[in-house]
Amino acid sequence: MMKTRITELFGIQYPIILPGMSWISVPELVAAVSNAGGLGVLATGPLSAAETRTSIRRIRELTGKPFGAGVTILMPGARDNAEVVIAEKVPVVVFSLGKDRKLFNRIHDYGGKVVCTVTTIKHAQAAVEAGADALSVVGYEAAGHGSPVSSLVLIPSIVDEMKVPVIATGGIGDARGLVAALSLGASAVSMGTRLSITKESPVHDNSKRLTLEHGMEDTLYSNRFDGLWCRVLKTPQAAKAIRRGMSLPRAFFASVKIARKLKMPWLKVMIGSLLQGGPGLLMKLAHFVIAVEAIEKITLNGDTKNGVQLTGQVQGIIHDIPTVSELMERIIREAREISGLMVRTLT
Numbered sequence: 446m447m448k449t450r451i452t453e454l455f456g457i458q459y460p461i462i463l464p465g466m467s468w469i470s471v472p473e474l475v476a477a478v479s480n481a482g483g484l485g486v487l488a489t490g491p492l493s494a495a496e497t498r499t500s501i502r503r504i505r506e507l508t509g510k511p512f513g514a515g516v517t518i519l520m521p522g523a524r525d526n527a528e529v530v531i532a533e534k535v536p537v538v539v540f541s542l543g544k545d546r547k548l549f550n551r552i553h554d555y556g557g558k559v560v561c562t563v564t565t566i567k568h569a570q571a572a573v574e575a576g577a578d579a580l581s582v583v584g585y586e587a588a589g590h591g592s593p594v595s596s597l598v599l600i601p602s603i604v605d606e607m608k609v610p611v612i613a614t615g616g617i618g619d620a621r622g623l624v625a626a627l628s629l630g631a632s633a634v635s636m637g638t639r640l641s642i643t644k645e646s647p648v649h650d651n652s653k654r655l656t657l658e659h660g661m662e663d664t665l666y667s668n669r670f671d672g673l674w675c676r677v678l679k680t681p682q683a684a685k686a687i688r689r690g691m692s693l694p695r696a697f698f699a700s701v702k703i704a705r706k707l708k709m710p711w712l713k714v715m716i717g718s719l720l721q722g723g724p725g726l727l728m729k730l731a732h733f734v735i736a737v738e739a740i741e742k743i744t745l746n747g748d749t750k751n752g753v754q755l756t757g758q759v760q761g762i763i764h765d766i767p768t769v770s771e772l773m774e775r776i777i778r779e780a781r782e783i784s785g786l787m788v789r790t791l792t
């Protein structure tokens with residue numbers, strides 16, 4: 446047992462969280478993390494509303510412990526998934542790329558907790574004003590979307606400004622990272638790359654192997670992959686995707702896919718998006734959809750020729766594929782050893 450503001454808020458044993466990673470944070474991995482004393486968060490991004498409901502119920506079959514669900518507000522279908530998450534009274538809901546005070550209030554009404562994923566102080570303030578109970582603060586090192594600032598500076602800056610507890614996200618892979626994050630003022634850590642390289646993770650073996658083979662310098666960080674600043678594994682395909690960026694013909698192609706995914710007429714999707722956010726939103730969604738396809742190819746299918754893999758700099762200190770419980774036990778044991786050493790060193 447470790448006691449922090451986050452373990453108290455969520456009712457968990459250890460301040461370790463599995464973020465909602467598309468196709469990876471599935472019920473089996475979510476339950477494995479929650480059963481090991483952390484908090485598993487289901488990724489609802491690629492799921493339909495019906496699949497989200499089935500997944501939540503499957504998690505409840507696999508664990509009696511608290512768990513969460515992620516909602517990426519910007520993505521097509523996300524609001525339908527949010528409705529299911531609320532109807533099912535999921536204990537912790539993690540929002541990224543957007544916030545919605547009304548949804549937050551409805552989660553609070555059934556006793557649920559709201560976490561917002563942020564990368565800047567401005568976003569952190571807006572999230573707290575909208576009612577977030579905690580912030581997942583994503584530093585420069587992270588896989589996927591991160592801050593331009595490294596966690597060593599970003600975490601204490603946001604801790605100093607905000608009253609709600611902070612979850613340090615990005616660059617954490619072992620006990621040293623956990624203890625460092627706690628010393629920076631965070632109340633928990635969220636580990637994406639590390640927990641995706643475990644026995645229970647459904648990431649394809651090819652993709653796990655690539656992560657193990659690459660080092661901390663083997664990533665690319667660009668805003669030309671999916672339109673936001675995003676960290677991916679450095680491969681020829683990733684470099685090509687970044688060079689290509691987004692264009693009007695590709696955006697048109699992607700809009701057809703969005704309409705198919707939403708099972709809506711193409712014209713309705715176009716008009717709806719244009720009314721909601723103008724051409725900018727449409728280009729943003731198109732960029733996202735194309736990137737998501739490239740990520741799915743490698744993560745799920747192991748297609749290393751055409752896929753693009755999200756990965757963090759922390760891959761440089763990941764050398765094995767343990768089970769979730771082996772990893773969590775090791776981190777907790779070593780964190781206690783490090784804290785003993787710190788006490789001896791500092792007194």
Ligand SMILES: Cc1cc2nc3c(=O)[nH]c(=O)nc-3n(C[C@H](O)[C@H](O)[C@H](O)COP(=O)(O)O)c2cc1C
Nearest residue numbers: 464466467587588589615616636637638755757759
């Ligand atoms: C393979 C992989 C897939 C990911 N997919 C998503 C995703 O679908 N949605 C999301 O918000 N974050 C996603 N992330 C980012 C994580 O939520 C988290 O912010 C990041 O992994 C933290 O950095 P770390 O990898 O250094 O721990 C993904 C990360 C990885 C490694």
